[in-house]
Every structure is written in structure tokens, then in C-alpha cells.
Amino acid sequence: MPLIKSNVHTHTVFCDGADTPERMVLAAISAGMDTLGFSHHSYTPFDTSYCIRDYGAYRAEVERLKGAYAQKIALLLGVELDLFGQRPPECDFVIGSVHYLKEGEKNYPVDLSPAAFASAVGEAFCGDFYAAAERYFEQVAQLAAQVSPDVYGHFDLITRFNAGGAFFDEGAARYKRAALFAAQALPAGAVVEVNLGRLFKGEGDIYPSVWLLRELNELGCRFMLSSDAHTAAALGFAFDETCARLKKYGIRQLVRYKGGVLTDVEL
Numbered sequence: 001m002p003l004i005k006s007n008v009h010t011h012t013v014f015c016d017g018a019d020t021p022e023r024m025v026l027a028a029i030s031a032g033m034d035t036l037g038f039s040h041h042s043y044t045p046f047d048t049s050y051c052i053r054d055y056g057a058y059r060a061e062v063e064r065l066k067g068a069y070a071q072k073i074a075l076l077l078g079v080e081l082d083l084f085g086q087r088p089p090e091c092d093f094v095i096g097s098v099h100y101l102k103e104g105e106k107n108y109p110v111d112l113s114p115a116a117f118a119s120a121v122g123e124a125f126c127g128d129f130y131a132a133a134e135r136y137f138e139q140v141a142q143l144a145a146q147v148s149p150d151v152y153g154h155f156d157l158i159t160r161f162n163a164g165g166a167f168f169d170e171g172a173a174r175y176k177r178a179a180l181f182a183a184q185a186l187p188a189g190a191v192v193e194v195n196l197g198r199l200f201k202g203e204g205d206i207y208p209s210v211w212l213l214r215e216l217n218e219l220g221c222r223f224m225l226s227s228d229a230h231t232a233a234a235l236g237f238a239f240d241e242t243c244a245r246l247k248k249y250g251i252r253q254l255v256r257y258k259g260g261v262l263t264d265v266e267l
């Protein structure tokens, strides 16, 4: 049994996931979880690729599953609410995330592909990746006031394609200043994801980067493990190993949803 028996960052075929909600439920039960939260990408008017289209059908299916599997697992209906997304009428929890860089009237996706990222920074920021990072973290700092999330999603998604420093140097003073600006703008005790989505894909490490995780810890943030699962196989991937790593970084406690309630777990 894993130490952390909950994941609430879960995508399905109703947005950009590969598996149905029911397959995700069965996978979570097999992985030893007692709580699974669904967090579709909020409807975002300018999005053309991954946000929810048919919220009614999705909600009906999750409600059906809540009843059908009530004896085996607690299911939550949440949302991954983009800074520019529309809040659904009811949600058990909200993950607040930034996926786009806003420049003028245009919104450029951060995490579509390396080529799309490079061309967005070229067009909107004259190729200055640090300026793009500054915009990204300014927007992260707006999440608290605009979205008021329960959980802050992939805090440094701007590093999505930056493995090996492909686009910019995370150690650069200008980058660190931008990230710390957003970190310091978080409310006291904010819950920040330790997001395993990129690690699962074999395309890089956890979000946030370790140096930033340590800074967030110093600032008094709380942390929650998130699969950011787009497939059933991703659910719970590397949870125990990540707990062991976090302990080494000086993190003593995580939070997780147990049913609908945020609960502390000692590491």
C-alpha cells in the first residue's frame, strides 16, 4: 500500500486524457488509493486543444461512478481551473494552474510542444525566455486573487520543455527572482502540488524544481502529491519514491484529500 492513498489531479477522455473516468477509478483502486479526484481542464474560450467540451455528460458520469464505487473509493469532482478558464458550477476542489502566457490580446500555450513554446516566446517576447518566465510567474501570482485555488498546480510549468537548460538557465538570477516573486505572493500555508506528470512521461523531473521546492518549504507552503494523470498507468506512479526524496529535502509532512477533507500525512 502506498503511503499517500490519494490523487486528485486526474484527466480523462472528457478533456485531454486517454482513459475513461471508470478506467481511472479501477486503476486507482488497484493502486491502493482510497480517494480519487477528477480535475478536468476548465473550459477556456480560446483553447483549441485540451479543455472540457461537454461538462454535463462528464459530471453525470462522475456522479454515476461516485455511487457505483462508493464502497471501494471516495470520488471527488474537482477542476483544474486555468487562470483564464471558466469555473464550473460545482466543484469539490479547485487546482489553480497557469497554462498560457497572455500578451496583448493573444494567449500562448506554455506546454503544447517545444516548437510551439519557442515560437510563442519569439513572437510575444522577442525571443527573451526570461521575459516569458517573468510573465508566467506574474500570472501565477494572480491565481490567489482570481482563482483562490485549494491547490496550486505545476508551479513552474514554464520549465516544461527546459530539461538540461534547453531554453534558459534556471540558476540565472533573473529567473530565480521571477519564481520567488510568485512564491512570496502565495497565501500563508498554501498547498502546492508536487506534480509527477512530466516524470511519468520520462521528459524531466517533478514540478516544482528542487531548489524552488526548498524555497516554498521555507516559506511555509504545504505540499500534495499529484499524478497529473492523463492515463490510468500514471496514477500513483513514483509516489513512494517521491515521498522518500521529499523527506531528504526537509519536507516532513504532506497533505492529501481523504474523502473530501484535506488531511496531514507524516513522512
Ligand SMILES: [Zn+2]
Pocket (backbone or CB within 6 Å): 080, 097, 099, 153, 154
Ligand atoms: Zn495543467
Ligand SMILES: [Zn+2]
Pocket (backbone or CB within 6 Å): 009, 011, 080, 228
Ligand atoms: Zn493537469
